[in-house]
Amino acid sequence: MTDTVRPGVDSEVGRLRTVLLHRPGPELKRLTPRNNDQLLFDGIPWVSRAQEEHDAFAEALRSHDVEVLYLTGLLTETLALDEARHRAVEGVTASLRLGDTLRDHLRGWLGELAPEALTDVLTAGLRNDEVRGGAGLVTSLLADDDFLIDPLPNLLFTRDSSVWIRDQVAVTSLAMPARSRETQLTQLIYALHPRFAGTTTIHGWHREHVEGGDVLLLAPGVLAVGVGERTTPAGAERLARQVFADGSAHTVLAVPIAQDRATMHLDTVCTMVDVDTFTIYPNLADHLVAHTVTPGEEGRLEVAAAEPFLVAAAKAMGLDTLRTIDTGLDPVTAEREQWDDGNNTLAIAPKLAVAYERNVETNARLEAAGIEVVAIAGSELGSGRGGPRCMSCPVARDDLAPA
Template sequence: MTDADQRQPGVSSEVGRLRTVLLHRPGPELQRLTPRNNDKLLFDGIPWVTRAQEEHDAFAEALRARGVEVLYLTELLVETLASAAARDHAIQGVTASLRLGDTMRDYLRQALTEMSPAELKDVLTAGLRNDEVRGGFGLVTSLLHNDDFLIDPLPNLLFTRDSSVWIRDKAAVTSLAMPARERESQLTELIYTRHPRFAASPKIHGWHREHVEGGDVLLLAPDVIAVGVGERTTPAGVERLARQVFAAGDAHTVLAVPIAQERATMHLDTVCTMVDVDKIVMYPNVADHLTAHAVTDAGDGTLLVAEAEPFLVAAAKAMEIDTLHQIDTGLDPVTAEREQWDDGNNTLAVAPRVAVAYERNIETNSRLEEAGIEVIAIAGSELGSGRGGPRCMSCPITRDEI
């Protein structure tokens, strides 16, 4: 067993030295995107898949060059599906859709059972079209178009941050708000529950709970968690997560941070990300009016919710530091909006003062470097078509303590 295998999962900050990360290399699921379904599947364009894979490979290699162990979601899924019990669980879940009808459901359950783990992984992630089945013919197959999907593809698997987040030694499996993404959390939960590497790790939340997405969860410091509330994470989701982390002793403060319910700011990490223990890069157009409610535990199961304060003020208080320094990108409003759309604020810290960012956001990256942050610039012209940056594409599993 290698040292990496022996290292226990655990994350208590955004910036501790990154040791192990979960990625998903773009695959056949992206080839399922068409002008007819890309809106439903939450993409703003049709990516050039080969180039997206090249960009993602370079991202993974940049992490490895910094000593980070890279795990791939689909490799873990295939290993998980080697278990008959895990296969049965996955098949029951993916065939539960009411749109299949009994005839097709019965056929698919038998057909998927006969597949190898690798073949089943392909169906679970890339989906299954009506014209790809060889049986189960009936009313459903007759009335659907040949290219209609019986099982939808999951192109957003690329953004592994959203379906889970590690809070200390616990895997928090999230509940994704958009129907196109619901099954992502189910697959992540299957891996964390059934894969030998993670089976012993405690789990919290779950795909069946109130909506919380990992892109909205920032571990500002040990014991302090900020959670965005907007298009994807609901107030009830924050409340549920807060109760769980307080009960486990994994945080003393949860900051509930309202964000605009719109595409450009779908998650808190599209607005701001940590790049050092006391430095945050933030979209300047929202910096002055972003607020937070500090949520604490009264000790008897009652949550105490403070009045809203400016986010940077509330965060510094909870973190018990004098100032949470905002890196002032100093951009004019138009440039700021463009680089925000291109995930300029969505950086992945691999260590304090070292962050991965898209190379296209030249002005933001220059300001980061002027503030003493080493920027590892990666290409993202195709990866960014789903509206996500380096942080969105990565789920840290192990980081050093800070």
């Protein structure tokens, strides 16, 4: 990287130095009552308020000396390169639903757009009635408001499309069709933007499904990977093989999680706020288990029998025990705040975490346990069911000493 901060992340709680965010943009204005479920939003956010909330989130990070990078800014800079523009246009026009006539027209039109305008189309999408030219059977039979290029409102959740593991980045493979293009754009940035020159990229959008919200860096060399609605067992196995082969991890905990909208990723069940402390959803705490996976001989994986997650995690991290902070005072409160992403905290440093201000009970428990809470507004940001951790991809953290 060209800047002074060295890329790399070896834990969830090392001092955060650089983070990748996406400021809500015109893609959110594409949400309607007809498509918001398909695009994975519970409601239609008030976009200008969501932008204000996100700006305050970014400023809270900057006030703690965190460098904030924006995904669309990096994408626009990347698209100034001919190779990047070619890859992006070829990728977005590959859909079989376009047909040859429309595909050829779009390739020519998109290829002539300025980088900023091309970024807008790639992220906010393109409707049938916004196309000038390329008329044919496909454009005639589609409704005016049908999308030829789908919008990407979930770009807000930059955690899911990539995760840094030490000094390399795993570009993930998102399971939901509405999000499949996000990782292609992310991979384009890491491959061609000058800031990331020389970065080793693993996994990739074409691989088995792994989402960044399911990957927790518990300690140097120790990963936990949630396996459930979004990350498949095959995806967890592929990632384990990759990090073992390159030496970036020695232990992977495969953690089955319930197929539930309120617990879609592992980071909606538990997150870390200190080197030995987890926030955890109490309704699942006693049921969460893990299979410890370690490298075996001749490329085999050694997979241990399931044991309680906190027990397996403590062993892998070299600790006697782990501290937990329940995210609610009772099952009803816990479930309510779980739905409002009370458990999805972002650690800026040990004992310092960002959380939504509306999760009053959860934040009170964090503070009582000695965790300083940086509270941010999230009434509109939360409509996509994601909290501060979901909305951030750490690019650089200070290293923690190995256990």
